Amino acid sequence: MKVETTPRQAHTRTEANSSIVFDPAAVPQVDARWFEPAWWQAQGLLRERHGGRGSVGFIDSPAGALVLRHFRRGGLLARLRGDRYLWLGAARSRGFREFALLQWMRAQGLPVPQPLAARCVRAGWFSARADLLSAELPAAQTLAERLRAGALRAGDCAAVGALLARFHRAGVDHADLNAHNILWSGANLYLIDFDRGRARRPARRWQRSNLARLQRSMRKVAPDSMVDDTRLMRECWQSLLHAYAAALRDGNGMQAS
Known part of the structure; x- marks a missing residue:
């Protein structure tokens, strides 16, 4: 049985090789810069950053405390593919799928972080990179x-x-x-x-x-x-x-x- 988790309160914006899905009620204005740690760091808003399989940044933004996660592969594939995944369309990218699942779970009353936005960036003909932006849970x-x-x-x-x-x-x-x-x-x-x-x-x-x-x-x-x-x-x-x-x-x- 497949459970439908399509986001019901989300807007999608596509520019060149990049697609962004976001919750307009939480973050009315989102662009590609929101997914770039360097942009936040230049403003002195990047509090800390951790490496590992999913590179994670903690951001003190005007919209509140945010968590920015860049998807990376683990295991042996990390050496071969790094942060690249097979391109199957933006809606099936890692970030978009987790965004949709988080929205669905919150609608079910489950305790998960609030998803704010996700991005998928084409990287060649067959690959793509993914990011997810969510609200940080305090303390x-x-x-x-x-x-x-x-x-x-x-x-x-x-x-x-x-x-x-x-x-x-x-x-x-x-x-x-x-x-x-x-x-x-x-x-x-x-x-x-x-x-x-x-x-x-x-x-x-x-x-x-x-x-x-x-x-x-x-x-x-x-x-x-x-x-x-x-x-x-x-x-x-x-x-x-x-x-x-x-x-x-x-x-x-x-x-x-």
Whole structure:
């Protein structure tokens, strides 16, 4: 079953080899400069920038705090293709697809960052580059950061389990569910980074795969003292699974096999 996630409140602008989709209610005026870190840096508005698979910039703009992500490949393809993806049309580019999915999830009441705009730039006949601009979540702290600091609070693991159940009930398959993509902003929990994510029919198989990926990530980032104390890790994970299962039941989230 394919779930329709076409953005319902979005405008698209095409100029030369570039296409931009944006939410006019959030950012009435967006142009190509918004996707260039150097432009923000020249104005003294680029607060920080991180590398890695998805180059991310944090921007203090007049429109508010923004996160600019440039899509990059991971693994072996990173050396061969870098930030280039197969051109299949702007609507099917990585940025446009994540923008549409984020809008759809927000319409479902799911806690995700507000998408502001996305860009697709042709790079030759068969390739394209992609960017995504979203609102920054204030005072954010990831699950990975809490694990590393040994700062998990009572109820944190259960809260994460309940959060994941909400997304799974809605049929959201996160392609890279890990401890870095679950974060607190104040007292609220969010899920971020939906590159290659999709909305699909709820089913145990892909949901279990999501959870297994998260468990591996948590073990990887947790301090040695916590990993060595198998009781702590087991209790945390069991608390997560218990809350996850309870939230699925409460939401009548019966899943297909």
